[in-house]
Amino acid sequence: MRWIAYAAGTLVVLLGGAAGYVYAASNSKADREYDVPLQHMAISSDSAILARGKHLATAITKCVECHSDDLGGKIMIDDPALGVAVAPNITTGGVIANYTDDELVRVIRHGVKRDGRSVIIMPADDYQHLADEDVAAIVAYLRSVPAVDRTSGQTMLRPVGRTLVAANILPLYVAERLDHTRIAPSMMVADTSLAYGEYLANVGGCTGCHGPGLGGGPIPGLPPEAPPASNLTPTGLSKYTDEQLETILRTGGRPDGSSVKQEMPWRYTALMTPLEMRATIKYLRTVPRKEFGTR
């Protein structure tokens, strides 16, 4: 998850004289406060719900990919020009100690932190689709994870990062692009229906990376050298049987013997249940065909 700046050099020259403007403009985005009301949700500590939360956080929403397997956080990016992005410690030994349950629900589904400001990078645009029951299970699970005593520092923008943010080239502040009035379902029935397959494709980030229409192409915010996401419509996937597709999602290996690149989180899709796998593949078979690159 690196967002590197190809246009950076040029922009720095162009805007070099406007450092004060850049500083102020990037600060105003970082400091913008979002007035998103808290939604109250009962958080259970029932063992079946904790297990559901754990499964969602690893196999589906993949919180662990950024916040690390023990959820104790890590430095995601440390770039001398762009800055530092830290996925914080989200165990009770870290930032969530200061969060109420309702505030946690809000930061997951709206990308709005306790202080009203936006998170960076975290895909709240995928998580806004999470059903009440599922977001509540994730919060319950976070509260139950063993506390980790680790800090990885602070997120911080350096001059090139600030310039790209000020110029609206780097879409860093997630809350800025969300429809905060969207209503999520209260629950979803976990079955092999197309509705559940679509739900998993949304909250699981397939649409976030492969595009709202799943046509694939460069992933916004990633550097140009990053591999584009593949076409997941029948145009791209009809060459695979369901079994081959499942093998790709479980092992990262294609039938021709090649490997899917690391940017595709197959280590986590590998952990989907057979039912989730069936629902997801069934859904991918039904989406309208799109040309590669049309997202």
Ligand code: HEC
């Ligand atoms: C693609 C990477 C990524 C994923 C996936 C991700 N996060 Fe984050 N998360 C971040 C980053 C980066 C920040 C820090 C944002 C900042 O400093 O503005 C963050 C911030 C947070 C915060 C707020 C901490 C604070 O400082 O106030 C919480 C809580 C959180 N994440 C929980 C989750 C949960 C729960 C999931 C899964 C449902 C998740 N995150 C998935 C990258 C990610």
Ligand code: HEC
């Ligand atoms: C963080 C971004 C990201 C997420 C989330 C993501 N993918 Fe991918 N995926 C990629 C990228 C990038 C590639 C291309 C990898 C390559 O070129 O080897 C890819 C490749 C694939 C491929 C291989 C296609 C082929 O023809 O080789 C399949 C299948 C796939 N993804 C399915 C999914 C599904 C299903 C989901 C949701 C459960 C998903 N992906 C979520 C980034 C992502």
